[in-house]
Amino acid sequence: MIFHVVKKELQETLRDGRFKISTAIVFVLLTVSLVLTFNQYQYNNAQYIEAQKNERSLWEEQGEKNPHSAAHYGNYVFKPKSPLSLIDQGVEKYTGISIFLEAHNRNEAQFSNASDQTALSRFGELTPSFILLYILPLILILIGYDAYTKELEKGTFAILKSQGISNTKLLFGKWLSVLIPIVTITTLLFLFGGLILSNTSDIGVFNWEALGVLYIVYLIYYLILTNIVLFISLIAKKSGVALVSSLVFWVLACFITPKIASNIADSKYPYPTNQEFSKRVAEDRKKGLDGHNPWSEEAKKLEEEVLRKYNVDSVHKLPFNYSAYRMQKGEEYQAKVYAKHYSWLDEQAQKQEKVYKSTSMISPFLPTRFLSMAISRTDYQSHRDFSEKAETYRVKTQEFLNGLTEKNSRYGERYVASANAWKKLPKFEYKPPPFSQILNSNTPMMLILIVWFAVTGAVLFFINKNH
Amino acid sequence: MIITRDLTKKYGDFTALNKLNLKVNEGEIFCLLGANGAGKSTTINLLLNFITPSSGKAFINGLNVTDNARETKAFLTYIPENLMLYPTLTAIENLDYFLGIGGKNFSRKELEFFLHEAGLQQEAFHKRVQFFSKGMRQKVGIALAIAKDANVLLLDEPTSGLDPKSSNEFGELLLKMKKNGVAILMTTHDIFRAKEIGTHIGIMKQGQLKYNFSCNDKSLQEIENLYLETMSLKDNLL
Numbered sequence: 001m002i003f004h005v006v007k008k009e010l011q012e013t014l015r016d017g018r019f020k021i022s023t024a025i026v027f028v029l030l031t032v033s034l035v036l037t038f039n040q041y042q043y044n045n046a047q048y049i050e051a052q053k054n055e056r057s058l059w060e061e062q063g064e065k066n067p068h069s070a071a072h073y074g075n076y077v078f079k080p081k082s083p084l085s086l087i088d089q090g091v092e093k094y095t096g097i098s099i100f101l102e103a104h105n106r107n108e109a110q111f112s113n114a115s116d117q118t119a120l121s122r123f124g125e126l127t128p129s130f131i132l133l134y135i136l137p138l139i140l141i142l143i144g145y146d147a148y149t150k151e152l153e154k155g156t157f158a159i160l161k162s163q164g165i166s167n168t169k170l171l172f173g174k175w176l177s178v179l180i181p182i183v184t185i186t187t188l189l190f191l192f193g194g195l196i197l198s199n200t201s202d203i204g205v206f207n208w209e210a211l212g213v214l215y216i217v218y219l220i221y222y223l224i225l226t227n228i229v230l231f232i233s234l235i236a237k238k239s240g241v242a243l244v245s246s247l248v249f250w251v252l253a254c255f256i257t258p259k260i261a262s263n264i265a266d267s268k269y270p271y272p273t274n275q276e277f278s279k280r281v282a283e284d285r286k287k288g289l290d291g292h293n294p295w296s297e298e299a300k301k302l303e304e305e306v307l308r309k310y311n312v313d314s315v316h317k318l319p320f321n322y323s324a325y326r327m328q329k330g331e332e333y334q335a336k337v338y339a340k341h342y343s344w345l346d347e348q349a350q351k352q353e354k355v356y357k358s359t360s361m362i363s364p365f366l367p368t369r370f371l372s373m374a375i376s377r378t379d380y381q382s383h384r385d386f387s388e389k390a391e392t393y394r395v396k397t398q399e400f401l402n403g404l405t406e407k408n409s410r411y412g413e414r415y416v417a418s419a420n421a422w423k424k425l426p427k428f429e430y431k432p433p434p435f436s437q438i439l440n441s442n443t444p445m446m447l448i449l450i451v452w453f454a455v456t457g458a459v460l461f462f463i464n465k466n467h
Numbered sequence: 468m469i470i471t472r473d474l475t476k477k478y479g480d481f482t483a484l485n486k487l488n489l490k491v492n493e494g495e496i497f498c499l500l501g502a503n504g505a506g507k508s509t510t511i512n513l514l515l516n517f518i519t520p521s522s523g524k525a526f527i528n529g530l531n532v533t534d535n536a537r538e539t540k541a542f543l544t545y546i547p548e549n550l551m552l553y554p555t556l557t558a559i560e561n562l563d564y565f566l567g568i569g570g571k572n573f574s575r576k577e578l579e580f581f582l583h584e585a586g587l588q589q590e591a592f593h594k595r596v597q598f599f600s601k602g603m604r605q606k607v608g609i610a611l612a613i614a615k616d617a618n619v620l621l622l623d624e625p626t627s628g629l630d631p632k633s634s635n636e637f638g639e640l641l642l643k644m645k646k647n648g649v650a651i652l653m654t655t656h657d658i659f660r661a662k663e664i665g666t667h668i669g670i671m672k673q674g675q676l677k678y679n680f681s682c683n684d685k686s687l688q689e690i691e692n693l694y695l696e697t698m699s700l701k702d703n704l705l
Binding site (some may be wrong): 001004007012160161165 | 515517536537538539540541543544545549550552555556560563566569570
């Protein structure tokens with residue numbers, strides 16, 4: 001029975017000119033988006049590999065130099081592209097992919113794609129995730145909005161029911177026939193994406209497991225949407241009403257709710273402006289030790305402490321270079337200041353995210369969006385992880401450089417490190433968090449998505465039973 | 468066999484059908500006549516269990532239709548006034564679908580045979596039904612009854628709007644089915660057709676069966692007089 005319903009519904013769908021045209025458009029869009037994203041991915045990845053190599057060789061070939069000059073010379077660290085950014089680019093476009101590491105200052109990531117583009121880029125980019133999140137639901141609506149209303153309008157419902165088919169079997173048949181075309185398109189996209197990623201070298205840490213979980217997330221999203229579209233079709237009396245209602249839901253779920261959520265989060269936990277943030281950091285920095293300023297109160301205090309500790313009356317008599325020691329202490333204080341302010345920023349971001357995620361209960365789009373970015377490692381958390389690891393590396397670099405001067409010279413001497421010294425600094429190799437950790441931290445979102453499916457499924461089943 | 472016992476349907480204070488007692492045996496065609504709103508379609512809908520009775524019972528082949536909604540549908544075929552099919556599917560595909568969801572599967576040849584038996588022209592078998600006339604669609608409905616080997620046929624004003632030729636063809640098909648032992652209940656306004664093919668005629672008014680007689684017992688004129696009388700038109704005409 002169910003097979004016959006599915007077969008007939010698919011026959012009708014496949015013979016529907018609207019479906020043929022829209023599916024052809026989606027296939028073209030998907031192919032174009034995949035090709036464009038892949039090209040961009042390869043371009044960025046090649047740039048990343050080259051820049052990382054060049055940066056390191058520039059660092060290693062500085063020649064003889066004072067380590068603190070090298071610290072100011074600085075170096076760039078680069079975030080490797082996540083293979084699944086081929087599917088979902090998330091916030092990567094806006095967060096930047098490289099951070100300049102230097103003495104005394106913690107810098108923000110820079111060179112984001114968005115900053116390289118024209119104002120037109122604000123209209124959005126054609127990416128596979130855009131099609132998966134926004135366009136495929138539209139196709140799903142197009143297939144399913146009149147699943148029941150057409151039976152009433154064409155007058156086929158009476159003869160259909162007179163064949164003795166149960167409401168549940170009819171519903172299940174219609175449910176499958178709405179899903180099958182969407183699942184087919186999605187499966188093809190993921191298979192094709194997986195094959196591209198698994199057959200490309202220098203692709204980073206790609207695993208099928210993550211791609212599989214991402215695929216399941218999108219499947220659940222479509223299951224939920226199918227439940228909603230069929231529910232609307234069941235209760236609507238006319239196809240026009242069903243179509244408009246489904247489209248209104250799509251607009252609310254995919255566009256309005258995320259904007260409202262974002263505005264609420266922003267107004268409740270506002271972010272400081274760049275200027276404001278820099279001012280706060282500068283104020284706190286002034287209150288502590290500055291490695292370059294030996295005449296400040298904090299510097300005098302440190303000097304007294306060190307002299308007392310080593311039981312000497314002059315910094316010249318210390319067994320290390322006191323200037324470098326003070327510089328390092330200054331660095332440590334500044335790192336603490338940055339840690340304090342960035343941790344406040346992170347708290348704000350987490351509070352915003354909490355507000356944002358809490359709205360997942362009113363739109364299935366949001367948990368899907370969050371999970372998609374998280375699994376693709378292109379969400380804010382991934383950026384934060386990179387930023388934190390880069391800062392840890394910066395602090396260690398300063399410790400290494402100040403240590404060179406501190407250990408190899410005395411106070412008042414101008415130390416110049418040998419050309420080989422720079423090679424001893426370990427390379428920055430960013431290791432993203434393991435996939436299991438990402439899954440664990442996103443379990444609530446997965447649960448919300450499952451609850452959405454269970455609730456919409458139960459409502460659909462109940463309404464259908466009494467239809 | 469179709470039996471109703473004191474079958475009643477009320478909508479609030481309005482009684483759509485009042486204690487209908489009816490019996491249609493195998494090999495009989497029972498024609499229900501009556502004005503619009505007399506309760507003819509309500510009777511069909513109750514037999515199909517599309518609506519539940521307020522009181523009384525209806526049986527198809529001895530099974531109560533309310534308690535055995537799905538089982539009774541296996542024995543019957545319903546053809547509404549305007550049988551609508553899925554326009555983008557062919558006649559064969561429509562037939563295959565309706566049989567399939569009723570749990571019956573047939574080969575393509577068998578499906579073609581049923582359509583042929585129902586009198587549909589061969590060149591129409593594989594055409595999409597969107598341009599089919601009402602008569603052609605009715606034939607697909609009859610093919611459904613033949614394929615299901617239905618022994619109960621419920622027809623709701625099947626000949627209204629049919630041209631005389633198609634109406635005649637349809638009558639021939641019903642007689643053929645009657646001969647095969649099918650119990651047929653047909654609502655209609657067509658007194659001539661009822662007299663011609665029916666074995667029994669019932670005349671309804673305001674939800675009640677006013678007359679129930681064998682077609683052989685009355686002439687066409689007598690049936691017409693009774694019908695008009697029931698419709699309270701005869702007095703007006705005189």
